[in-house]
Amino acid sequence: MSLTLFHSPGACSMAPHVCLEEAGAEFEAVRVPIREGAHLRPEYLAINPRGRVPALRIGERVLTENPAVLTWIAFNHPGAELLPATDSVEFGQALEWMAWLSSSLHVAYAQLWRTARFVGEGAPPAVLAPLQAQGRTLIERHHAEIDARLENRAFAVGDRFGVVDANLLPFYRWGGLIGLDMRAACPAWTAHAERMLDRPAVRRVLEREEVSLWP
Structure with a gap:
């Protein structure tokens, strides 16, 4: 296949x-x-x-x-073993992480970067600006939650690398792209991102995509 x-x-x-x-x-x-x-x-x-x-x-x-x-x-x-056993609480936690990242953090970035999705093309700056400001506020709030959840943890769920760890990588990168000091604001998440760079698969993808986790 x-x-x-x-x-x-x-x-x-x-x-x-x-x-x-x-x-x-x-x-x-x-x-x-x-x-x-x-x-x-x-x-x-x-x-x-x-x-x-x-x-x-x-x-x-x-x-x-x-x-x-x-x-x-x-x-x-x-x-x-990218997901925990399906009969474990950790499996549910992994699904929870993925659903939340897609429905909340990703939407907040869309609100900042793709504001027209919410108000239509051609909306005036007076309409766009408050939505973008709210998007940035939500991003910072969600980032703080991620950092707290990763504190004293090697991986997002369980004791090994999984889909959630991979899912966090682009969002960490995006924080730097919007000018956030990720090292200062999210030290636990930064440590997690640095550990991900030790993985050959992560390095291969970053090289293939020609991007870095830091601006």
């Missing part, structure tokens, strides 16, 4: 990119650079009509949305 990951450098698609590498999966990585508008071109919309990354083509079928893609990767590469 062939696997193709459609990703944009530094985007949330970094998480399944890392997990596929961690799992030792054979896959093709296809760039869909958002900055160039590639996610809105007809050839990509034919793959994912929502115009978002990631998209994982599995044979002739396509799976989208990070929690679904990450869960599928983990279940279909059990030897990598």
Whole structure:
């Protein structure tokens, strides 16, 4: 069964990119650079009509949305142990993390960077500015929660690397991109990010995507 990951450098698609590498999966990585508008071109919309990354083509079928893609990767590469045992509380915690990152932190970044999604194209600055300010406030609040949850922990869930650790990487990077001093504001998360850099799979993905965790 062939696997193709459609990703944009530094985007949330970094998480399944890392997990596929961690799992030792054979896959093709296809760039869909958002900055160039590639996610809105007809050839990509034919793959994912929502115009978002990631998209994982599995044979002739396509799976989208990070929690679904990450869960599928983990279940279909059990030897990598990217999710805890399904009868454990830790399994539920991993799903909780992924759902919250997608529904809250990612939405806050969208509110800051993609404000038109919420108010429509062409909205005046007087409409955009309060929403962007609220987005940044939410980002900082969510970052503080992540930092607290990672304090004195080597990994986000359980005692080994998993999908949540990969999922946290792009968000850590985004904090620096919006000018936050992540080392000062989020020391536990920074220590976690630095530990992730010790993993060959993470380094391979950062090199392939040509991005860094720090601006």
